[in-house]
Amino acid sequence: xxxxxxxxxxxxxxxxxxxxxxxxxxxxxxxxxxxxxxxxxxxxxxxxxxxxxxxxxxxxxxxxxxxxxxxxxxxxxxxxxxxxxxxxxxxxxxxxxxxxxxxxxxxxxxxxxx
Amino acid sequence: xxxxxxxxxxxxxxxxxxxxxxxxxxxxxxxxxxxxxxxxxxxxxxxxxxxxxxxxxxxxxxxxxxxxxxxxxxxxxxxxxxxxxxxxxxxxxxxxxxxxxxxxxxxxxxxxxxx
Numbered sequence: 746x747x748x749x750x751x752x753x754x755x756x757x758x759x760x761x762x763x764x765x766x767x768x769x770x771x772x773x774x775x776x777x778x779x780x781x782x783x784x785x786x787x788x789x790x791x792x793x794x795x796x797x798x799x800x801x802x803x804x805x806x807x808x809x810x811x812x813x814x815x816x817x818x819x820x821x822x823x824x825x826x827x828x829x830x831x832x833x834x835x836x837x838x839x840x841x842x843x844x845x846x847x848x849x850x851x852x853x854x855x856x857x858x859x
Numbered sequence: 860x861x862x863x864x865x866x867x868x869x870x871x872x873x874x875x876x877x878x879x880x881x882x883x884x885x886x887x888x889x890x891x892x893x894x895x896x897x898x899x900x901x902x903x904x905x906x907x908x909x910x911x912x913x914x915x916x917x918x919x920x921x922x923x924x925x926x927x928x929x930x931x932x933x934x935x936x937x938x939x940x941x942x943x944x945x946x947x948x949x950x951x952x953x954x955x956x957x958x959x960x961x962x963x964x965x966x967x968x969x970x971x972x973x974x
Contacts, residue, residue, distance in 0.1 A: 788966035789904075835902075852901070
């Protein structure tokens, strides 16, 4: 069966520090991968998605970036965190069935930038 | 443009009551998919249901049921005999064919089931 791992679960970082969040998927090949952010008390905002290794689409311009160095690995990064980067970050994967495919989510990373 | 509206920001009901969560969507496409997800306090989003635009049959799964009405562009979710474990944020979502496999989420409805 497929599983998705996300770490760390919680992170507290000072403003201006770098960020690296990692997400890996097991039990499937060539998945679509997604990064979302959920600000406190708000809905989900799609940040990046990837349909293959090295292929990243950005939804919202900001100081975050994403990379997909391996088929089942998706990394969210920042060189310098801002206070506004605080939030709950969720990684998700789906199959290659297009818009009909269900997205399955990881447990999330709660990021606090102080 | 595609849009999902969950007008109820927060709902509180007493345990064992029935509760309906509303979802209204906008799309220009004739082929699309609708989803409901549950986000318990732990934070992980849990998939509940997917419907395609050609299947308007209502669905029932245990205490959960979904009412899809294309005429009103609504996909409402009802929990019967609610339980405290149903307390969560519930998201309705929409995806359109050919839209780069993206899902548009509503802002969610926070449901409190009071003991």
